[in-house]
Amino acid sequence: MKFVLIHSPLVGPDTWALVAEALRRRGQAAIVPELPAVAEAGRPFWEQQAQAAARQAAEGLLASAVEVAPLLVGHSGAGALLPAVRQALGRPVSGYLFVDAGLPAGGQSRLESFGEGAAEFRAHLAAGGRFPDWTEEQLAGIVPEAAARARLLAGLRPQPLAYWEEPLPVVPGWPDAAGGYLLFSPIYANAAAQARALGWPVQALPGGHFHMLAAPDEVAEALIALGGSAIASP
Numbered sequence: 001m002k003f004v005l006i007h008s009p010l011v012g013p014d015t016w017a018l019v020a021e022a023l024r025r026r027g028q029a030a031i032v033p034e035l036p037a038v039a040e041a042g043r044p045f046w047e048q049q050a051q052a053a054a055r056q057a058a059e060g061l062l063a064s065a066v067e068v069a070p071l072l073v074g075h076s077g078a079g080a081l082l083p084a085v086r087q088a089l090g091r092p093v094s095g096y097l098f099v100d101a102g103l104p105a106g107g108q109s110r111l112e113s114f115g116e117g118a119a120e121f122r123a124h125l126a127a128g129g130r131f132p133d134w135t136e137e138q139l140a141g142i143v144p145e146a147a148a149r150a151r152l153l154a155g156l157r158p159q160p161l162a163y164w165e166e167p168l169p170v171v172p173g174w175p176d177a178a179g180g181y182l183l184f185s186p187i188y189a190n191a192a193a194q195a196r197a198l199g200w201p202v203q204a205l206p207g208g209h210f211h212m213l214a215a216p217d218e219v220a221e222a223l224i225a226l227g228g229s230a231i232a233s234p
Helices: 014-025 044-063 077-090 113-127 145-152 161-165 187-195 217-232
Strands: 002-006 029-031 069-074 097-100 179-183 203-204
Touching: 002 014, 002 044, 002 077, 014 029, 014 097, 014 145, 014 217, 029 044, 069 077, 069 217, 077 097, 097 217, 113 161, 179 187, 179 217, 187 203, 203 217
Parallel strands: 002 029, 002 069, 069 097, 097 179, 179 203
Antiparallel strands: none
């Protein structure tokens, strides 16, 4: 299988590095595109991110000797980008895997998905606040390994209010392939339930939101299993 592992726009690609290595040790192809840390003015954030992911994925797929359609994997906020990445890629995919991520809600902004907390979050950013603004102490229980935790903190990418307020695209025909869901934390339980309602396989690996940094081999095995289920779906 070919996995295209797309990181959240709020962190760097290092979040997938350990899982990519674990997949390759298991004979799987793994590509980790890097989303732009800062968006250019005048173009939607989602468009720049999706096009960057698709361009790098296409380059990686061209270099790969595995002749199968890729599986697009999105963690956290990257889940909302997967339909746009597939569209920008311009080729079929084997499936979509969501890892502790929200499912795409075309036409809705990321802020709207916050529900009752949207107004408070908007006020926080409008007043000059930043997010993410996680600390070493907050992440210690989620990412136990010090070096991995340091890389995660160094790669934090706080985004402006415009990022949260822009509507995400409606991609005609999505979902055009089967999907699967890997749940780490309770905060994404509703998204996992939505995936289950679509008939997709759902697997839970209880842990923190960045469980891929705490247990990369376990996460790699889960992705392989979910990917196999997605490919086998009609």
